[in-house]
Amino acid sequence: MCGIVGLLVKKPALRPRLGELMVPMLVGMTERGPDSAGLAVFTEPLADNERKISLYSGLTEEGADFNWLGLGHALKAHLGIAAQIQAQGNHAILTFGIAPEPVKRWIREHHPRLHILSTGRAIDLYKDIGTPAEVAARYGFDTLAGSHLVGHTRMATESAVTPDRAHPFTAGEDFCLVHNGSLSNPYGVRRMLEPHGIRFETDNDTEAACRFLEWRLREGDDLESALQKGFEALDGFYTFLMGTVDKLALIRDPFACKPAVVAETDDYVAIASEFRSLAHLPDIGHATVFEPAPEEMYVWTA
Amino acid sequence: MDSLTFDLARSSLRELNAFLHDRPTERGVNKVVVLHPDGAHNIAVGLDCPVEVEIVGHAGYYAGGMNKAARITVTGSAGTGVAENMMSGRVHVKGFASNGAGASMHGGLLVIDGDAGLRCGISLKGGDIVVGGSVGSFSAFMAQAGRMVICGDAGDALGDSLYEAVLYVKGRIKSLGADARIEPMSETDYATVAALLDAAGMRHDAGIQHDPRDFKRVASARSLYHWNADADQEY
Numbered sequence: 001m002c003g004i005v006g007l008l009v010k011k012p013a014l015r016p017r018l019g020e021l022m023v024p025m026l027v028g029m030t031e032r033g034p035d036s037a038g039l040a041v042f043t044e045p046l047a048d049n050e051r052k053i054s055l056y057s058g059l060t061e062e063g064a065d066f067n068w069l070g071l072g073h074a075l076k077a078h079l080g081i082a083a084q085i086q087a088q089g090n091h092a093i094l095t096f097g098i099a100p101e102p103v104k105r106w107i108r109e110h111h112p113r114l115h116i117l118s119t120g121r122a123i124d125l126y127k128d129i130g131t132p133a134e135v136a137a138r139y140g141f142d143t144l145a146g147s148h149l150v151g152h153t154r155m156a157t158e159s160a161v162t163p164d165r166a167h168p169f170t171a172g173e174d175f176c177l178v179h180n181g182s183l184s185n186p187y188g189v190r191r192m193l194e195p196h197g198i199r200f201e202t203d204n205d206t207e208a209a210c211r212f213l214e215w216r217l218r219e220g221d222d223l224e225s226a227l228q229k230g231f232e233a234l235d236g237f238y239t240f241l242m243g244t245v246d247k248l249a250l251i252r253d254p255f256a257c258k259p260a261v262v263a264e265t266d267d268y269v270a271i272a273s274e275f276r277s278l279a280h281l282p283d284i285g286h287a288t289v290f291e292p293a294p295e296e297m298y299v300w301t302a
Numbered sequence: 303m304d305s306l307t308f309d310l311a312r313s314s315l316r317e318l319n320a321f322l323h324d325r326p327t328e329r330g331v332n333k334v335v336v337l338h339p340d341g342a343h344n345i346a347v348g349l350d351c352p353v354e355v356e357i358v359g360h361a362g363y364y365a366g367g368m369n370k371a372a373r374i375t376v377t378g379s380a381g382t383g384v385a386e387n388m389m390s391g392r393v394h395v396k397g398f399a400s401n402g403a404g405a406s407m408h409g410g411l412l413v414i415d416g417d418a419g420l421r422c423g424i425s426l427k428g429g430d431i432v433v434g435g436s437v438g439s440f441s442a443f444m445a446q447a448g449r450m451v452i453c454g455d456a457g458d459a460l461g462d463s464l465y466e467a468v469l470y471v472k473g474r475i476k477s478l479g480a481d482a483r484i485e486p487m488s489e490t491d492y493a494t495v496a497a498l499l500d501a502a503g504m505r506h507d508a509g510i511q512h513d514p515r516d517f518k519r520v521a522s523a524r525s526l527y528h529w530n531a532d533a534d535q536e537y
Contacts, residue, residue, distance in 0.1 A: 254439075255420065255439075255440075256401060256419065256420045256438065259381075259382065259400065259401075274341055274362060274363075274381065275340070275341030275360045275362065275379070275381065276340060276341035276342065276362060277341075278341070279338075279340030279341050279359075279360070280340070289360065289378075289379060289397075290398070291379075291398060291400055291419060293438075294420065294438070294439070
């Protein structure tokens with residue numbers, strides 16, 4: 001199983017309410033995915049020379065007591081950067097004014113168990129094990145603001161229940177993907193990508209799809225061409241929902257093995273595995289509700 | 303007490319289904335209205351009396367599944383497997399239906415005003431399905447008996463490995479499945495389509511008028527009925 005949710009608000013006035021509108025959607029998918037949950041929210045992008053990374057300390061020895069302040073001091077001492085740290089328990093968002101690679105390299109060297117969740121100018125990412133309601137409460141999902149988001153509730157089938165194997169997966173910058181389904185050729189995809197210098201962090205099948213699509217985007221494909229190549233390269237069952245700095249995109253496998261429903265009003269586009277997660281959205285009675293067709297691309301711009 | 307309302311925002315689905323299973327018509331309740339279905343699964347599944355059920359809104363998976371004798375209407379859309387394994391009675395979806403609508407039905411009438419997803423009428427064993435819109439790929443796969451009327455288009459592999467079910471399609475067929483073929487319409491076929499459209503309320507409904515003469519008949523060529531060693535697994 002697994003549940004996916006996506007929400008894009010069309011009016012800037014609704015951006016502060018993005019998280020609040022989404023939490024019931026995520027919780028509505030608990031039966032489809034009770035073991036882990038996560039979401040990526042896309043905020044107003046930072047300036048061109050700034051980046052932010054989301055970090056998870058739950059896999060370190062200190063866990064939720066991780067010394068985020070100390071991390072900030074160490075980054076200043078070693079790299080000479082004044083990173084802004086917005087920390088909450090085992091999660092922190094680090095914002096700084098240099099290219100992200102040296103920062104990430106330093107973190108990997110000095111804190112190998114600190115998990116880098118996402119990198120970009122707009123994306124903040126949260127994921128952890130627990131029921132969707134527990135994870136939402138742990139990170140205050142209801143207070144999140146932004147233009148669009150991608151969420152997931154997981155019922156693990158292809159790899160273990162751990163925070164790093166929860167969705168969304170990210171690759172590169174400002175790109176994330178959630179998956180309902182299971183791929184039958186993830187190892188083939190990985191073997192094809194590894195000679196291109198693409199590194200994998202888990203043994204999860206979804207990570208292969210995420211890195212494949214981000215690789216195509218980085219090679220210059222637009223989102224539509226990358227997704228078209230995805231249809232050709234990725235085999236198995238899937239409904240994929242992807243987020244970029246200004247877009248949500250959805251595809252379903254040719255057999256439509258995994259569900260998706262879309263509801264659209266003048267105010268929002270909401271996507272979920274099932275209508276159950278859309279039923280409580282404002283003005284849902286007047287929304288255009290439809291089921292996305294298999295092997296079609298659906299792209300919405302924020 | 304002729305009619306009763308269940309609000310699923312306030313009472314549980316289990317209460318509703320237990321009430322419906324307890325032969326309400328024998329206690330004078332001929333109609334049950336279900337409010338706030340909100341995509342819940344298994345609404346009005348396994349009914350066994352001629353009660354009328356109106357589900358006001360969108361239903362989740364398996365709505366009206368295994369129905370016997372009841373007349374069930376969904377005013378919104380229905381999720382996967384609506385009316386699957388229906389034995390008799392009638393299920394009417396006014397919106398669209400997701401995958402596997404009417405799967406394995408043995409009898410009764412399933413009417414879908416909008417589109418149906420993939421695998422509509424898969425393994426149909428009897429009864430009738432009338433779809434006002436289009437059906438997705440692999441519809442009527444291995445359908446053994448019964449009839450389907452499709453007023454829109456059909457996706458890929460329509461009627462793959464058909465047995466004795468007969469399909470009538472008004473629109474474009476993207477591709478036929480193995481052993482399915484288009485056959486000439488007879489007077490009996492025209493009468494059948496007219497009767498099914500009438501039963502579904504679609505012959506003169508909502509300004510759309512379907513003429514039985516616009517439909518094609520799809521049935522089995524029966525070439526898969528017997529093993530053919532010369533076919534070399536190519537069908």
